[in-house]
Amino acid sequence: MAETSGKKKILIINNNMHIGGVQKSLINLLNELCRDPQLSITLLLLFRGGELLSDIPENIEVIEAKSVFRLLGMTRNDTASLRDKLLRGCAAVFTRAFGRDRLLKPFYKGAERPEAADIAISFLHSGDLHTFYGGCNEYLINCIDVGKKVTFLHCDYGSINADSDFNTSLYERMDTIAACSEGCKNAFLRVLPQFSDKVAVVHNCHDYERIKDLANRDAQNLPEDGLNILTVARLGKEKGILRAIRAVGSLGLSADVLRYYIVGAGSEYKAAADMIEDMDLDGRVVLLGEMDNPYGYMKAADILLIPSISEASPMVIQEAAFLGTPVLTTRTISAEETVGKKGFGWVCDNSEKGIIEALQQIAKKPSAITDIKKAFDNYVFDNSEALSDFYKSVIGV
Numbered sequence: 001m002a003e004t005s006g007k008k009k010i011l012i013i014n015n016n017m018h019i020g021g022v023q024k025s026l027i028n029l030l031n032e033l034c035r036d037p038q039l040s041i042t043l044l045l046l047f048r049g050g051e052l053l054s055d056i057p058e059n060i061e062v063i064e065a066k067s068v069f070r071l072l073g074m075t076r077n078d079t080a081s082l083r084d085k086l087l088r089g090c091a092a093v094f095t096r097a098f099g100r101d102r103l104l105k106p107f108y109k110g111a112e113r114p115e116a117a118d119i120a121i122s123f124l125h126s127g128d129l130h131t132f133y134g135g136c137n138e139y140l141i142n143c144i145d146v147g148k149k150v151t152f153l154h155c156d157y158g159s160i161n162a163d164s165d166f167n168t169s170l171y172e173r174m175d176t177i178a179a180c181s182e183g184c185k186n187a188f189l190r191v192l193p194q195f196s197d198k199v200a201v202v203h204n205c206h207d208y209e210r211i212k213d214l215a216n217r218d219a220q221n222l223p224e225d226g227l228n229i230l231t232v233a234r235l236g237k238e239k240g241i242l243r244a245i246r247a248v249g250s251l252g253l254s255a256d257v258l259r260y261y262i263v264g265a266g267s268e269y270k271a272a273a274d275m276i277e278d279m280d281l282d283g284r285v286v287l288l289g290e291m292d293n294p295y296g297y298m299k300a301a302d303i304l305l306i307p308s309i310s311e312a313s314p315m316v317i318q319e320a321a322f323l324g325t326p327v328l329t330t331r332t333i334s335a336e337e338t339v340g341k342k343g344f345g346w347v348c349d350n351s352e353k354g355i356i357e358a359l360q361q362i363a364k365k366p367s368a369i370t371d372i373k374k375a376f377d378n379y380v381f382d383n384s385e386a387l388s389d390f391y392k393s394v395i396g397v
Contacts, residue, residue: 006038007037007038007039007040008038008039008040008118008119008395009040009042009115009116009117009118009119010033010039010040010041010042010117010118010119010120010121010395011041011042011044011114011117011119011120011121011144011146012026012030012041012042012043012044012120012121012123013043013044013045013046013120013121013122013123013124013136013139013140013144014026014043014044014045014046014123014124014136015045015046015047015072015073015124015133015134015135015136016045016046016047016048016049016050016073016074016075016078017045017048017049017050017051017052017053017055017056018049018050018051018052018075019050019051019052019290019292020234021154021312021314021315022123022124022154023050023052024052024315025123025154025180025204025205025315026123027052027055027056027207028204028205028206028207028383029204029205029386029390030043030056030057030060031057031205031207032205032383032387033390034057034059034060041059041060041061042060042061042062042063042114042117043056043060043061043062043063044062044063044064044065044112044114044139045062045063045064045065045073046064046065046069046070046072046073046135046136046139047064047065047070047071047072047073047074047078048062048063048064049073049074049078051292063112063114064112065111065112065139066110066111066112067107067110067111068087068091068103068104068107069104069107069111069112069135069139071084071087071088071091072091072132072133072134072135073135074088076088088132091103091132092132095130095131095132096130096131096132097130099129099130099166100129100130100131100132100134100135100138100166101129101138101166104135104138104142108138108142108143111139111142111143112143113143113144113145114144116145116146116147117144117145117146117147118146118147118148119146119147119148119149119150119394119395120140120144120146120148120149120150121140121150121151121152121394122136122137122139122140122149122150122151122152123136123152124136124137124152124154125137125151125152125153125154125155125157125162126138126162126167126170126171127155127160127161127162128160128161128162129162129164129166129167131161136151137151137167137170137171137174138170141170141173141174148175148176148396149173149174149175149176150174150175150176150177150178150394151170151171151174151176151177151178152177152178152179152180152202153177153178153179153180153184153185153188153199153312154180154184154312154313155184155187155312156183156184156187156310156311156312156332156333157184157187157188157191157192158187158188158190158191159187159238159310160310162191163191163192168192171192171195171198172195174198175198176198176200176393176394177195177198177199177200178199178200178201178202178389178390178393178394179199179200179201179202180201180202180203180204180312180313181201181203181312181313181333181334181337181338182201182334182337183312183313183332183333183334183335183336183337183338184201184312184313184333184334185199185200185201186333187333200389200392200393201389201393202386202389202390202393202394203385203386203389204313204315204318204386205383205386205387206315206318206319206322206381206383206386208322208381208382208383211295211319211322211323212322212323214293214295214296215295215296215298215299215323216296217293217296218293218295218296219296219299219300220296220297220299220300221300222259222261222297222300222301223259225256226253226255226256226257226258226259227257227258227259227302227303227362227363227366228259228261228300228301228302228303229248229258229259229260229261229301229302229303229304229305229328229359230260230261230262230263230297230298230301230303230304230305230325231244231260231261231262231263231264231304231305231306231307232263232264232294232297232298232304232316233262233263233264233306233308233314233316234264234265234266235262235264235265235266235267235268235269235272236266236267236268237267237268237309238308238309238310238311239264239266239268239307239308239309239311240307240308240309240330241262241264241268241272241307242268242271242272242275243307243309243351243352243355244260244262244305244307244355245260245262245272245275245276245279245281245285246275246279246352247307247352247355247356247359248260248281248284248285248359249279249281249284249285250352250356251356251359251360251363253284253363254284255283255284257363258284258359258363259283259284259285259286260284260285260286260305261286261288261297261301262285262286262287262288263288263289263290263291263294263297264289264290265289265290269287269289272287273287295319295323298316298319298320298323298325299323299324299325301320301325302325302326302366302369303325303326303327303328303345303362303369304316304317304320304325304326304327304328304345305327305328305329305355306327306328306329306330307330307355308329308330308332309330309332309350310332311329311330311332311333311334311335312332312333312334313333313334313337313338314338317329317338317339317344318338318381320344321342321344321345321376321379321381322376322381324373324376326344326345326346326369326372326373327339327344327345327346328345328346328348328355328358328359328362329345329346329347329348330347330348330349330350330351330354330355331347331348331349331350331354332350335347342379343372343375344372344376345372346358346362
C-alpha cells in the first residue's frame with residue numbers, strides 16, 4: 001500500500017471480481033469511497049480477475065494474493081494452465097476431506113502482506129468449512145497487520161452450512177461484523193447470538209446513474225398485451241428457478257396473458273431448458289442466458305420475480321424499484337424488510353404454491369401493478385443511508 005500521509009488507510013479483501021451480488025456491491029461502494037480525499041484504499045483480490053475488474057476506480061490500488069489463496073479466488077474457468085487446474089483440484093479435494101482450516105494454515109506465513117492499514121475489511125463471509133470457498137476472513141485475521149478488523153455478511157448464515165467452531169473463531173477476532181440487511185443480521189445472530197454487540201447493518205450501495213444509463217442503452221420493447229415477468233439470477237438450486245417455471249406452467253395461461261423471461265446461467269440451466277420443452281412452455285417461458293446488461297429487460301418488465309428458496313438481500317430489488325418495476329419475492333430473510341415494508345411489491349409464501357397463488361392474484365388484478373409504480377415516485381433512491389452506515393460502523397466517524 002502506498003504511503004499516504006494524513007489519510008486513513010483502508011484495505012479491502014475479496015475473492016475476485018466476477019459478476020455477482022457481492023462484487024457489484026463492492027464496486028458500488030468503491031465508487032463512493034474513492035471520492036473521499038481522506039481515504040487511501042487498497043483492494044486485495046485473492047484472484048485478480050473477473051468481468052468487473054475494469055470497473056474498479058482508477059485511484060484504488062489493486063494487488064493479488066499468492067499461493068493457495070489465489071486458487072481460492074478462482075473459478076474453474078479461471079484455471080487456464082494445467083498447473084492451476086491440478087493445484088485447484090487437489091486443494092478442493094483436500095478441503096472436502098479435511099476442511100479449509102487445515103488447508104490454509106501452512107500458507108499464512110507466505111501470504112502477500114500489504115503495509116499496515118488502519119482498517120482492514122473482509123468483504124466475503126465464511127462458508128461451509130468443507131467447501132472450497134471463502135478465505136477472505138482467514139486472510140484478514142492471519143496475514144494483515146491492522147488496527148481494526150471488519151467483516152461483511154452477504155448471506156443467510158443459517159442456511160449455508162457455515163456454522164463451525166473454526167468460523168466462529170474467526171468472527172470472535174473481528175471488531176465489527178457488517179450485515180447488508182436487518183434480515184442478514186438476525187439470521188447470523190440466530191446462529192451466533194454471542195456476537196450481538198459486534199453486528200451492525202451496513203446496507204448495499206447502488207450505482208443508480210449507471211443503472212439508468214444501461215437500461216436506456218439497451219431498451220426493450222416487450223409485448224404490451226398480458227404480463228411480462230422477469231427473473232435475473234444465477235441458475236442455482238437455491239434460486240428456485242425450476243419451481244418458478246413449474247409455477248408458470250401450472251397457471252395454464254397462454255403467452256398472450258403471461259410470459260416469463262429468465263436472465264442468467266448456472267448449474268440448472270440445462271434442467272430449465274429441458275423443463276420448458278417437456279412442459280411445452282416455449283413462447284411462455286424464455287431463457288435469455290447470461291447478460292452483462294439486463295436492465296433494459298428489467299425496466300420493460302411488469303414484475304421482477306424472485307423465486308428463491310434461500311436469499312440474503314438481493315440487489316436486484318432496489319435496482320428494479322429504481323427502474324419502476326414492482327417485485328414479487330418469496331419470503332426469505334430480508335423480503336419483508338426490502339419489499340413488503342417499503343411497498344415495492346409483494347411477498348409470497350416460500351413455496352411453489354405460494355408463487356402460483358401470488359401470480360394468480362396479480363393476473364386477476366393488474367391494476368395493483370400500476371398502484372405500486374405510482375408509489376415509486378415518492379421514494380428517494382440514493383446511497384446516503386448506506387454511506388452513513390459505512391462511515392459510522394466501519395470507519396467509526
